[in-house]
Amino acid sequence: MTLTDLRYLVALARERHFGHAAERCNVSQPTLSVAIKKLEDELAVTLFERSAADVKITDIGARIVAQAEKVLLEAGQIKELATAGRDPLSGPLKLGVIYTIGPYLLPHLIPRVHAAAPSMPLLIQENYTVRLAESLKRGDLDVIVVALPFEEPGIVTQAVYDEPFRVLMPAGHAWEQEASISAKRLAEAPLLLLGAGNCFRDQVLEVCPLCRSGEGLQRTLEGSSLETIRHMVATGAGITVLPSSAADPLPDGNPLLTVRPFEAPEPFRRIALAWRVTYPRSGAIDVIRSAILGSPLPGVRPVTR
Amino acid sequence: MTLTDLRYLVALARERHFGHAAERCNVSQPTLSVAIKKLEDELAVTLFERSAADVKITDIGARIVAQAEKVLLEAGQIKELATAGRDPLSGPLKLGVIYTIGPYLLPHLIPRVHAAAPSMPLLIQENYTVRLAESLKRGDLDVIVVALPFEEPGIVTQAVYDEPFRVLMPAGHAWEQEASISAKRLAEAPLLLLGAGNCFRDQVLEVCPLCRSGEGLQRTLEGSSLETIRHMVATGAGITVLPSSAADPLPDGNPLLTVRPFEAPEPFRRIALAWRVTYPRSGAIDVIRSAILGSPLPGVRPVTR
DNA sequence: AGCAACGATAGTGATTAACTATACAACGCT
DNA sequence: AGCGTTGTATAGTTAATCACTATCGTTGCT
Known part of the structure; x- marks a missing residue:
């Protein structure tokens, strides 16, 4: 039993004439005859009473045709779904x-x-x-x-995109006088860092390997966020390093914070899609x-x- | 798209493994691979993301699989209907x-x-x-x-079956004395007959051709039934001819009616199924x-x- | 009786669906 | 880093299936 067979079946049920049904299905009359016979054999029921005068559907045939129509309808829905889902920009x-x-x-x-x-x-x-x-x-x-x-x-x-790092310090910090900061000097200051697991923390430590060993100067803030760190810097708790997208908008209208770039070669992170x-x-x-x-x-x- | 393809599709969605799904469908792994690919080409959507680690169904794939399950369910109902309808003794x-x-x-x-x-x-x-x-x-x-x-x-x-004809007369009728009646003599009596269209009327007239011409002796009761005629005979309105199945049960407890067989060769009608x-x-x-x-x-x- | 309409059957070719064997890709392991 | 393992895709072949044309058989009608 195939979907094609079912299509032949409902066509014949509608037309009650093998030739016309075949024409409607764009196949030859013998094709349709054989297909119906095959279906009847497979289901072991007589679906149609054929005679020269006309083709009569049996009771059981009518019930099966109704069911076949339901199957074809549901099968058609598959194509609809596919068409609707074909657009990569549709769906969450x-x-x-x-x-x-x-x-x-x-x-x-x-x-x-x-x-x-x-x-x-x-x-x-x-x-x-x-x-x-x-x-x-x-x-x-x-x-x-x-x-x-x-x-x-x-x-x-x-x-x-690539995103340069910035040094964030409280307004009035000694480094405020300098146009750019050398990475090495980060080890001198109390450096506020994100907790383990944040890749940005590791990238900052890579920029300044001394910070890793120069204990005491650095404070790890577990479970924190850059925003929290920013507020802490504003209160004078220390300095930190931010990506430019987080650091550069800050000074505008924030008198408590100062942002300075690194000296060349500017450290940066490369952001990617995966x-x-x-x-x-x-x-x-x-x-x-x-x-x-x-x-x-x-x-x-x-x-x- | 065939029902087989859909079966492969849902099997793969369940197993998330081409080999296992193929086994469950009793086909080889390449068969299933090719069928799924063919389906994807036909629908022009990716149904599964294949990787060495595992097989992931796409969003659109999941929706289509759900629909495919519905189609298969409905298709299964066809076989159920056929099985139920296979018994010629089921259904009105x-x-x-x-x-x-x-x-x-x-x-x-x-x-x-x-x-x-x-x-x-x-x-x-x-x-x-x-x-x-x-x-x-x-x-x-x-x-x-x-x-x-x-x-x-x-x-x-x-x-x-064959059913002999009987003569029905009112109790006390002259013919009551005779054991059997000759068909020819029907023309002598006032014969009550069914209306045109009843085959039994024609058969009775065939038994007694004289009745057809011997007008006056015969009364046609349009739109009537044998039961009505029986009551009329009981009131003495005439005699009639009945099939044995209608005539023979009558005398029991009906003192107004008398039944007599015909003389041999007994006229009869042959009842058939068609x-x-x-x-x-x-x-x-x-x-x-x-x-x-x-x-x-x-x-x-x-x-x- | 012969004809016309219609469905069934026979025979053939093309498509398809299945198989086996094998290639290819990715991952894990020593 | 190479190698084996696992898993899917591909190639090539065979068998089954589907659909075709041609034709037959039946039935009902003129």
């Missing part, structure tokens, strides 16, 4: 973002994605890189925004990338590669 | 009976059919032979009980035939042919 996209990007990127990203793909709602999760990676591989997320390096089997990454190699909605990813690059993130440099 | 049987048999046969027939085939309710129609024939050919009836001769294209008949050659429920016909022969119809002789 599960997006993951690391903590040190989310608050600065998402307010710009969300309206831009909505404008570009109105029928693609974003389901957003903020988390650590490792958690995002797990969710991505498991299929709980479709695309994630992380900092490089990020190497995972089965995952492809695409760099989107998704499963097998993920089929590449169009959706393009939209995300464009929306990120279209967001006003101060200091960032697009990676054109 | 549309039975037609001529007026001159119905009242005498049906009270016996109905309980016997119900006992032999409890799930085959009888939908009964009484009518003239010609009307029954039309309905039978049109499919409004499945089987009819008529008197022979009955020849119709596309209709087969099977004789069931159905479309194409009618598939021969088992149902057998049940009807057996039930008729099992009914206590006085005077009838089964036709064993």
Whole structure:
């Protein structure tokens, strides 16, 4: 029993004439005859009473035809679903973002994605890189925004932008006089850092290896966020390092904080999109990338590669 | 897209492993791989993300799988319907009976059919032979009980029993003294007859050709029934001829009527079943035939042919 | 009786669906 | 880092199926 057979069946039930039904199905009359006979054999019931005068459907035949129509209707729905789902920009996209990007990127990203793909709602999760990676591989997320390096089997990454680091200090700090800060000198100051698990913490420590050993000068704030650290810096608890997207908007109207760039070579992080190699909605990813690059993130440099 | 493809699809969705799904479908892994790919091409959507680690279903894939399950469920119902309808003794049987048999046969027939085939309710129609024939050919009836001769294209008949005719007269009638009546003498008496269209009327006139011409002696009662005629005979309005099944039960406890057989050769009618050659429920016909022969119809002789 | 209409059957070719064997990709392990 | 393992895709072949044309058989009609 195939869907084609069922189509022949309902056509014959409607036409009550093998020739006409065959014509309507764009097949020859013998084709339809054989198909109906095969169906009858398979079901072991007589569906039609054939005679020269006309074709009569049996009681059981009528019931089976009604059911066949239901099957064909439901089968048609599959094509409808496929057509509706063909657009990569339709249906929700599960997006993951690391903590040190989310608050600065998402307010710009969300309206831009909505404008570009109105029928693609974003389901957003903020988390650590490792958690995002797990969710991505498991299929709980479709695309994630992380900092490089990020190497995972089965995952492809695409760099989107580079973002320089900035030094954030309380207004009136001694370094305020300098136009740029050398990375080495971070070890001299009480440096406020995010807790373990935040990739940005590791990247900062990489910038200033001395900070790792120069204990006492550095304070790790477990379970905290860049925003919390920013407030602590404002109260004079120490200095910190922020990505430009978080640091550069600050001084405007915030008299308690001062931002300074690093001396060249400026340390930076490279932000990338990552998704499963097998993920089929590449169009959706393009939209995300464009929306990120279209967001006003101060200091960032697009990676054109 | 075939039902087989859909079965492969839901199997893969359940197993999330091409090999296992193939095994469950009793096909090879490449068969399943190719079928899924073909489906994806046809629908122009990616249903699964394949990777070495595992097989993930896409959003659209999950929706389509759900729909495919619905289709398969409905398709399964077709087989259920066929199985249920395979029994020729299940489902209603549309039975037609001529007026001159119905009242005498049906009270016996109905309980016997119900006992032999409890799930085959009888939908009964009484009518003239010609009307029954039309309905039978049109499919409004499945089987009819008529008197022979009955020849119709596309209709087969099977004789069931012969039924002798009887003379019915009021008690005290002159012929009461005789053991049997000669058919010729019917023309002498006021003969009450059914209206045109009743085959039994024609058969009686055939028994006694003189009655046709010997006008005045005969009265046609349009729109009447044998039962009405019986009552008229009881009131002395004339005599009549009845089939034995209608006549023989009468004298018991009816002092107003007398029944006499005809002289040999006894005139009789042959009662038969008729159905479309194409009618598939021969088992149902057998049940009807057996039930008729099992009914206590006085005077009838089964036709064993 | 012959004809016309219609469905069934026979025979043939093309498509498809299944198989086995094997290639290819990705991951994990020593 | 190479190698084995696991898992899916591909190649090539065979068998089954589907649909065609041609024709037959039946039935009802003129």
